[in-house]
Amino acid sequence: MTGRRLLARGWPVFVPVVVLNATAQAALVAPFLTPGTSAGFIALAALSGAALVVALVLVVGRAVALAASPGGAVATPGARVPRPPYRVPPLRLWIAGLVTLAVLGASAIVFAPLVVIAATAVLLTLPSVAYGAGWSAGFRMFGARPFRTIIRCLLTVALLGLLWLIALALGFLITGVAGAALTWLVFGVAAVLLVCWWTAALAHAATVERKLFLRNPQEQ
Numbered sequence: 001m002t003g004r005r006l007l008a009r010g011w012p013v014f015v016p017v018v019v020l021n022a023t024a025q026a027a028l029v030a031p032f033l034t035p036g037t038s039a040g041f042i043a044l045a046a047l048s049g050a051a052l053v054v055a056l057v058l059v060v061g062r063a064v065a066l067a068a069s070p071g072g073a074v075a076t077p078g079a080r081v082p083r084p085p086y087r088v089p090p091l092r093l094w095i096a097g098l099v100t101l102a103v104l105g106a107s108a109i110v111f112a113p114l115v116v117i118a119a120t121a122v123l124l125t126l127p128s129v130a131y132g133a134g135w136s137a138g139f140r141m142f143g144a145r146p147f148r149t150i151i152r153c154l155l156t157v158a159l160l161g162l163l164w165l166i167a168l169a170l171g172f173l174i175t176g177v178a179g180a181a182l183t184w185l186v187f188g189v190a191a192v193l194l195v196c197w198w199t200a201a202l203a204h205a206a207t208v209e210r211k212l213f214l215r216n217p218q219e220q
Contacts, residue, residue, distance in 0.1 A: 061089030
């Protein structure tokens with residue numbers, strides 16, 4: 001299954017998740033608290049992080065569920081594959097989402113551009129965790145398909161870097177709640193596209209090159 005097909009089948013979940021997350025993030029900007037150690041700012045930051053984790057887990061969980069459904073990963077072009085019923089993502093994915101938030105936050109504190117590299121690593125790990133293949137399955141794609149995976153990573157880094165610049169520009173041009181909402185909408189759409197792209201690659205690898213995974217995700 002291609003990333004485009006995943007996107008087409010998963011939009012009933014992806015669209016509301018992106019919109020609701022952008023709305024929540026914009027609402028949390030509304031109090032306009034100055035960044036610092038005040039209880040109010042810490043509470044808003046925690047809520048923002050929680051909203052981000054929920055959105056990311058729901059998107060990754062649905063993308064993987066669609067790709068791992070019968071016929072999902074290697075569906076015949078043009079064939080109608082029924083959507084699997086929605087299920088709450090597994091606990092391991094929620095834990096991975098919290099770890100992701102911690103890694104991205106630490107990267108931003110140490111050196112802001114590191115967030116781009118960390119986010120690329122997240123795209124390699126979260127889908128494989130959702131599959132139940134562990135944290136390292138995504139990285140094993142470098143051994144199985146080095147050229148394709150390197151190109152995919154470079155394109156991902158370039159796109160994330162571009163998004164970073166767009167966010168900075170939006171911060172100058174559109175401020176306040178409207179700017180936050182627009183920024184998170186852009187981030188959300190880009191995140192969905194990247195998650196579907198990487199999930200499709202992992203699903204294909206799980207079907208064609210079984211050595212990447214301990215088990216076939218469709219059997220879990």
